[in-house]
Amino acid sequence: MKIIIGSNNPAKIEAVKHAFKGNYDFFSVNAFSGVSEMPFSDEETIKGALNRAESAIKIGHGDIGIGLEGGVQETTYGLLLCNWGAIASNEHSSIIAGGARILLPEEIAIRLRNGEELGPVMDDYTNKQNIRKKEGAVGIFTNGKIDRAEMFTHLTKLLVGQYEYHRSLIK
């Protein structure tokens, strides 16, 4: 089975490879998210994940397309880090699942509300480079307990499990 991952981000690719068990061929493509660089709601982040999955399966001529998208969601408690994923398949309508979420520190949230993107803000905050491709904001603010790849692995397992369940209903 040919699985097309709609991103070249190593944290996302690692997560998908970990979440699938069995004989699969993985490819990654630069899929189109169709949403803003910094999605600012669950709705927008889900849309980005769906667009990536659906664009990945088309570009890569795969059996399955996987889209993973990061974003934030405003709440009365502060700004939540959110992540969403989608599987597009040739057999049925797309499936979605959400990842674990944490509140971002207010000093980060203020910068995002002022129009900055989380990736560069995290690099600036930590004095490191490409945090989004490594441990991610979740890794930094959980003291390394859960990094971005692990969070996306869990999210992808939610997708794969639902995908298998849907397939078992079709057969």
Ligand SMILES: O=P(O)(O)OP(=O)(O)OP(=O)(O)OC[C@H]1O[C@@H](n2cnc3c(O)ncnc32)[C@H](O)[C@@H]1O
């Ligand atoms: O290469 P792609 O797949 O586009 O990966 P990305 O990390 O750049 O893009 P996302 O769509 O996942 O995230 C949207 C924005 O939020 C940033 N972001 C999301 N989650 C993050 C995290 O855990 N740590 C750092 N930046 C994050 C990211 O850099 C983008 O600017």
